[in-house]
Structure formats: structure tokens, C-alpha cells
Amino acid sequence: MKKYFFLFIGVAFFIVACSNDDNQITNPNSTPEPETETVDITSQNFMWQAMNLWYFWQANVNDLADDRFSTNTEYTEFLESYEDPESFFYDTLLFGEDRFSFANEDYSELVSNLSGVSQSNGLEFGLGRIGDTDNVFGFVQYIWPDSDASTKDIQRGEFFTRVNGVQLTVNNYINLLFGDNSSYTLGMATVTNNTISDSDKEVVLNKIENQVEDPILIAETLDVNGTKVAYLMYNRFLSSFNEDLNAAFADFKTQGATELILDMRYNPGGSVNTSRLLASMIYGTNTNEVYIKQRWNDKIQEQLSDDYLTDYFANTTGTSPINTLNLSRVFVIATGDSASASELVMNGLDPYIDVIHIGETTRGKNEFSITLVDDPNNSYIYNSSREGDINAGNSWGLQPLVGRNENSIGFYDYTSGLIPDIELGEDLTNLGVLGDVNEPLLARALQEITGISGKFDFTVEMPAETFTSSRLETRLKDNMYLEKPLQLNK
Template identity: 45%
Template structure:
């Protein structure tokens, strides 16, 4: 699809030249000075991309094709100059009712993102970040002011991996300061490379500090392997493959293929995919995983992409269709596939985008048994854009040297929606579980162990013993934030993301 977008841009869907004309604007000192789009490189770059690609382009008055005559239209220059903060310009002036501008209740666009440094965006999409290895969710205390965190898992080979901290542990302070709604962002998400967590215990509805401290240090350029757990569980004469997969990252596609090779060689009877913390990632990785489950039938439609009207009117139908695959996307390695008729998927309110794509894309072909909670509800996809006119602003993975040195911003706008072979994409409210069970913060269990509540529940469904056991959750509060809220892979579905290590 990327080649079609390049052709469209080359054909002139947006202004392609900048003329030094007689557009005169007074500066702060009252002197007359000539201004052009080049004087507002970030805003100009953002506008060009959004006017061409943004899914809701025709619904945003500022992006209307009739709004400005050309790059040197005085009204266009005034528009670029109207907001000094590029982030605010993007969310408030170019997006359709972005959540950052209008709040959750009125938001249409919940997922378009702008990054001051495109390298942070690119690294995040490859699973590379500055991390101490503690993944957590944040909750409001009963006074609706104080905040506490619950550890969800620890990343292998991280600083935290050998520290006295594990899944289910609770913290309520950082560096001796009690976490609250006013300071948690600064304390937990600043650029500081180290901090100390003040640990706590859950006592009824109360969070009480226990005096324990855990000092943590971030590792720069830390790579998270999304294949968190893989194992085979034997139950009632059946072999059940279990894979906890936390992000769709292209760099691990070959390793993912090897996992399915192991499952295939063991001749597993059932498969459980654990997407409970998977916020998405690259679409090609999702197609690979779905094909590994269902089969390498390259004549069967997996998804159909729907872009904005001016792109859809200029491309052939076949160019927006993606089929199941028989090989990995980058290395072209033959794909290991299980040819299953049924799959069990653990999914929660952290499950989004490419994860939901796998669930929705498989639904027309096999029985998808969804265990857990209502998912996020993101059928929209995106791609990465930088200020490089030579590639018509698309980030290719090879164009770092030609990106405007005066503008290092990167944006990840929503470009369209993906629908499955039945034409369904309307799950903005989330995918509804067949068997509902939220995580219980008072009893999280050990991931991958057969008594971990969500896995145990899924195994009971497979065995038919669900009614014989009590899987009620006693403390299932919904988190308001988590450790990956600023990650580009959170709720991401990168359509062609040519990102690979």
C-alpha cells in the first residue's frame, strides 16, 4: 500500500512547492518581515500529511481541500502561525475531536500521536525504550486522590529482573513521596534514569505502606522481546500450546515463527494466545500470527483497509486487500502453521489494535473463543511520518539522513480502518468476551502457571469443567493508567511499518 500512497502524494494531493511571495506579517517589534511556510516547518509538515492521509480529513474544516489556495496563501501562513506549540497544533487544529483536546466522552480520534523526536517514536515501535523492566498498572485509592501501582510483570534481562519485586507487588510512593493524581506523571514517567519504589500492602480497600523499598535503574535502548512466555500444557490427554505475546514487533517475527514450529512439532491439540497486555504493533506481524493459527491460504482475505475518500477513489480495490501469508514478511521464511479450527484468546481492557485485528480477522474462518474482558476497541491503523519531502514524508527506515534537521517531530496519525472478510470493523466499543473474567489485583497469580486465574479459567473452558470451579474476582478495579501509556506501541496498528532492527 505504501507505494500507492507515494504515487498519490507525487500526483499532488497536497501543496508541493513553497514560493517566496509578498506575504507580509509584522514581527513582535513591529517590523515588517516576510513569512513563508518554511518559517513554520513543523506545522507545515503536519498539515501536509494530515491533509493527504488523515482518515477523517474531509470532516476537519482546517483540512478541507478548499480551505487554502496554495502554500503561499496568506491565510495558510496565518493558520500555521496561529499555534506555536506543534503538539497542540496537531491535536487541536488537525485532528477530529482528539481525546487530548476534547476528553474521552466526546473523542472521535483516540489514538493519533505526535512525538517531538521521531526517534522516540521509531524506537518505541521496535520495542526499544529506556526501561527498568517493571510493568505496572495504576489505580486510584478510595479517596480518588492517592494513586497506587500494581506490578503486572517483570521484563527478563532488565534491571528489575534480579531485584526483589514481582507480579502482584504493590507500590504507593516514589523516592519517599506518596503518589497522587498531581505527581504520578513526574515521579514515574520523567526522564530520570533511576528512582526508588516505596512498596505497600493491600488490606481490604486500603493501601498501607510496608517500609520496603526497591531501587531501580533504567537501561537505555532496552529491547523487549514480545514473546514473554511459551509453553505446552498437558491436560486430560491434550497438549495445549500457550503463548503470551505482548506486542506485534517485526524484529521478532522469525522467533515467533519458531514458536509455532515448536507447537507444530509437538502436535498440539489446542492453542491459547494471551494478549491481555498486548496494545498492538505491526499489521504484517498480525497477519503472520493469524496465518500461523489458521493456515497459509494466500487466496483467503484477512483484512481490507479503508482509507479516506480521496485515497480510496485513486487506488484499485486489490491494493487495499491483505491475504493470509505463507511466509514471514521480512525474511521470507516459510511459515509454520497449525491449521486450527478454534483458538482461545485471553484479552482484556489492555488488548488493542493489532491484537483485536487478529481476533476480528480470524473470526470469519475459525472459532475465536475470547476469555477475559471487553477490549479497547481500535480498528483504525496508522503509519509513521517525518519531515522528509524526498519520501513524501513517509518514514521508510532508511531516510534518517534526509529528514529536515530543523524539524525532528514524528507523527503517527490514523489513516483508516481495517475490516475483516465479512466486512466488519465496527468494534469501537470493544470486542465482547465469550467468557468474562477481569484480573483480580488481590490474586494475580504467576503468569504461565496453570493456576493463574485467567489461564486456569481458559483451561477449564477447554476441559469443560468451568461450572465446577469458582472463578469470581473479588478485587477487579479498572486501572486508569499503566507503564506503557507513552509507548507508541500502545493501541498501535502500524499498517506497513517498515521498522526492523
């Protein structure tokens, strides 16, 4: 008999979980228990126990091995040798090739950020080095509508080099731009002959609490030489906007769109289920066709049913019928800032339709994560209905990678990123206006659709090379997370 309980993974507003012990994921191996300790190892014990059960690479980390400790005393002494929980997590428990797992000292902050709620001024930007120095410059990529930045004299394509009069460097940019300060003043800059120079212009920006970004920045249908082309600039996979996304596709259908340009150049990912819904809106609603399959570590994989491990294309959002364009091809704009759920859509659609990738090699994140807290009676899985069951003496939350997604033909190996069919990066001297037919990446996609070369010169004079961006410096980062009932195979 199949049994169910609700697994809260990654978002703060999911349905409650049943806590019946019969419905819990179990650790098939006997795990050690700490004995009387001389220092507080509560956090370290939680981290080890949770990671030993859930971590995708548990078998590859020596210190997480099931036979690592022969006695409870040995286990206790091991935990006591690490006084700082943060360094214990990052330096001891992570697999060397893991680029994405992270911990947060306050799980409530982690959960809030995963739901898309944050403190923000609405400015999204990339950061790059100035020449071979440690000095840093920023450039505006886009601005959230109805944000503080949207009311200020600043727009896409502008540059800045200073915050509160201090030159940005690789050592101070996190503090100055992403610290606890609720406001800051940007010192703007100009670019001439590929040289960045400070200007006198300053822009004061204020962070607003509980800001939620609408991920649908642009949804419009373009008429290009008689062809109706839907253009969707989609900047994060947030399940709270699934109905809005479906409504956008209803508009595309009403306007007679026969082609789609999906712009995910700045989309770092998010909800796996939302990626499934978007793929269905693009391709179709045949619920017998596999979208993706999950692969967990051996401990977890054997406890999950085939039905749970397989995601099919959807015919409903859960509330409304899917509005699908039933396309045989899609043009995707994706860059190095495109990750996780963005790449998942591309990989999941690839066996069924032509996915024409325009831009740059993507980030290469094919693993998903879950949110873990110190609640052993719920298999350490965060559940909003169990706040009173979480150890009050340990506020740490973990967001480790626990599995990867494979498409219907088993392909998953894109940790080096998905390579574009048509390579074209953004040009800092000509970023253009998003959604305008003359914006270079959109223009290149339209050229491919119409077959008309036009007079565009796609030479990139000053490549938009970044080492990070505003989206990757938030707690939401480039996470890809699950949010569906966990179905056990027993």
C-alpha cells in the same frame, strides 16, 4: 502498469524507498503555500500539509478542508496564529473522536520507540486510583526477563504507592515514573481487606538504554487430562521477533498441541503484518483467503491498488515457511489492555474459526497509523534512507491514524471494544502466576477446553481497574502500524 515504492511506516529498520516522483502518492487538490511569514511556521506548515494528505478524518476536520483557505496569505496568517506546534496539532488538526494520533518533537525518538527500542527497567504495571481520591497505586503485571527488574526483589502481584518517597497522584505519576530519571525507588504496599497500606519495603530500579522486550513471555504446551494445549503469552506485535514466534509454533506442533490459548491480556498492539503471520500460524496458510482489508481516506484510497489494500493469510514469514496449527477454534485471553493488532487478530480470524474471547471488553482501536516527517519529496513518509532529505530545521514527527482495517466480511465497527464471550477480570487479591494452570484466566480457558469445572472459584474480590499502564505511557503506546511496499494503482 503498476508501480511500486517502499513505504516506511512505523519502524526504523525497513528497506529504502524509491524517490522517483512518478511513484509518489500525490495530493489531487491544490494545497496552499505559506508566504513570507513574521514568525517561524515551518513545523505548523509541515503538520497541515501532511495531515491534509494522509489523515483518515481529513474530510471531517474543518481546518484541514481543501477549500479552507482562498489565498496563500490567508493560509500563512492561519499558521502564524498558532505559535506552539504541539497545541496546533492536538487542538486544531485532530478529529474529535480520534483517541490515538500523536506527535513527537523528535522524530528519531519516535522511530526508535516504534521499533521496540526504549529505555526501560523491565517492570510492567497497571495504575489505578485509591478510592475516590487523586492518589494512585501501581501493581506489577509482569517483568521482562533479563531486565533490571528481573534482578530485584519484586514480582507480579505486588503493589506500590510511592516513588522516591513521594505519594503517586494523577498529577505527578507521569513525571515520577515516566520522566527523564534513569532510576527511581518504589515504595511498596500491601493489600488487606481490599485496603492498600504502605509498607517499609523499597525497590530501586534502573532504566537501561536500548532495551528491547521479547514479546513472547511464555510459550509452553500443557498436558491437561490428556489434551495437549499450547499456551502463548504474547505481549506486543514486533516484526523483529517473527522468526521466534514461528519457532514457538513449531514447538507446539512437535509437542502435539491440538488447542491454543492465546494470552494477549497486556498486548497493546504493533505490526499489522505480524498479526497476519500470527493469524496464519493459528488458522492456516491459504494465501487465497482474505485476512483483512484496508480503508484509507478518499485521496489515498483511489491511488492504491486492490492488491495492496488486501492482506491474505501467509504461507511464509518472508524467510521461513509458516508453522501452522490449522485450528478450528482458538481461546483468546484479552482485556481492556488489549488493543489494535491484538484486536485485529481476533477480528481477522472471526469469519473462519471460533474465537472464544475470555476476559474483558478490549480497548477498541481498529485504525492504523504511519510515521510522517518533513520530507515533502517523499510524500512526508519517513524513510531511513532519506535522513538527509528531511528538513533539518524541523524535527517534528507525526503518528496519525490514516486508515482502518476490515475483516473479510467487512466488519470493523469495534471502537467500543470487542465484548468477551466469557467475562472475567483480573483480581488484585489473586493475580496468580502467569502460565500456571491455577492462574484464574488461564484456568477458566482450560475449564472451557476440558469441560471439567473443577473447584475453582472465579469470584473477583478486588477488580484490577486501571486508568493507564506502563505500556500505554511509552511512545509505542497502542499503535498499529503498516510495514509493506506501497503499491500504487497507476
